[in-house]
Amino acid sequence: MTAHPTLGEVVRPGDEDYERLRRTFAHIGSPAYVVRCEDAARVARAIAFAREEGLPLSVRGGGHSGAGFGTNDGGLVIDLSPIDRVEVVGGPGHLVRIGAGARWGEVARTLAPHGLAVSSGDTSTVGVGGLMLGGGIGWLVRKHGLALDHLVAAEVVTADGRVVRADEKEHADLFWALRGGGGNFGVVTTFEVSARPQAEVTFARVAYPADTGAAAVLKGWRDVMREAGDDLTTIVHVLPAFGDGAPAMIMITACHAGDDPAAVAPLMKLGEVLSEEIATVPYAQVLEEPSELPPAWRPLVRNRFVPCFADELADAVAAAVGTIPMMLFELRALGGAMNRVPAGATAFAHRDSEIMLSTVVLGAPEDHEPLLGDFEALWRMLGPHTAGAYGNFLTRITPDDLAATYPAETYERLAAVKRVYDPGNLFRLNANVRP
Ligand SMILES: Cc1cc2nc3c(=O)[nH]c(=O)nc-3n(C[C@H](O)[C@H](O)[C@H](O)COP(=O)(O)OP(=O)(O)OC[C@H]3O[C@@H](n4cnc5c(N)ncnc54)[C@H](O)[C@@H]3O)c2cc1C
DSSP, X not given: OEEETTTEEEBOTTSTTHHHHTBOSSOBOBOSEEEEOSSHHHXXXXXXXXXXXXXXXXXXXXXXXXXXXXXXXXXXXXXXXXXXXXXXXXXXXXXXXXXXXXXXXXXXXXXXXGTEEOOOOSBSSSBHHHXXXXXXXXXXXXXXXXXXXXXXXXXXXXXXXXXXXXXXXXTHHHHHHHTTSGGGSOEEEEEEEEOEEOOOEEEEEEEEESSSSHHHHHHHHHHHHHHOXXXXXXXEEEEOOOTTSOOOEEEEEEEETTOOGGGGGGXXXXXXXXXXXXXEEOHHHHXXXXXXXXXXXXXXXXXXXXXXXXXXXXXXXXXXXXXXXXXXXXXXXXXXXXXXXXXXXXXXXXXXXXEEEEEEEOSOHHHHGGGHHHHHHXXXXXXXXXXXXXXXXXXXXXXXXXXXXXXXXXXXXXXXXXXXXXXXXXXXXXXXXXX
16 A cells, blocks of 8 residues: 555555555556546546546446456556445345445345345346346346336446535436446445345256257247246357367256246256256355456356347347357346336336347457457358347447447437536546447
């Protein structure tokens, strides 16, 4: 730690904690300052300093931004991890106050003894801040909606250092924009959410071969999900054969939030089963701890929403398995509570999709370089089936990705809010909405 006349205690290059704090989940930066903030006042000081010095500014919750927005070179990082309290307030709306630096695993563990949960993602170490502000698509998305659908209020430090409360009544424009507009509008220090009653869940996994019969399994999964109730959320991974001898495989993972093992049974008979497992567990237990990435890896991730998962798309995905080395597909079943929220009610506009389709290319950027032509060709071929993108599952945000994340009407409304709260575009290391 270094004592700084304006910022107070900061971590600078050469300090003991610097090596750890310059890194995020998949990126290593070289910021000039990391300010570990314990409250809104300190966030406001850090914002003022970055603004006055003209420094690039990263806002870091859990540090899992795939695009690496949680660190930078030569700028300032606001590290919110000390603001990690999870407080169950209670009342009829099951109010919970969550510090913006908390991780979803901790939220789930704290709420479990109260019989409550907040829909989040699939991973315990992902931060509350980034996931909540971008959307939050996880194991309870069909049952309880997006993470941001639970939000009832936020404490926000704006670009001019004001600390404001945003909810349906106060700063309602900001409250709308925060729910889907990411980190564009200020630094959220506390989220107030309405948790939902949630007992244990049935968690199941079944694997099928992907070298033959893959399209039939994908269509079978789709048909099961079209008949399923909101309690059932599933994610499909279509994996290529890896060098360690693992064959190409379709892995269907299911979370039944109503604790009924029979509800997952139709997913277990879609083809020749390679392996299967099923267990009833607390929701907190289904959030996985990701393994650490090899140091040079920066997975290349792109996604699009799919309004209707047609046979032709299932055929195209099945035919593409193994055509790009180290690339896997992920298909998330959407619908249910997520889609019942009107598209304009929050800045997350994509409320009419059947699935989200993502590709993840593992490896380092130099491994991706020769594959980019095939990667773009693949997405051009998939394009006609897709509409809209999820900003939190993008590692390189191209102009097309940005336009897909924020449809024109949403973008214009977000830009109007940006002009009010961040006219100088101080918060620009994100899926950026220009004032
Ligand atoms: C292993 C892994 C698994 C994932 N699984 C899922 C999943 O199942 N479902 C899903 O929906 N997403 C998932 N994601 C994506 C995840 O939602 C985003 O990467 C998200 O941005 C991570 O939030 P964070 O706080 O950890 O990241 P950070 O890198 O800390 O933050 C990302 C960005 O969010 C903004 N931000 C964060 N906190 C604040 C704040 N308090 N105030 C203002 N702006 C803020 C900033 O712009 C920041 O740069 C996953 C990502 C990874 C790496």
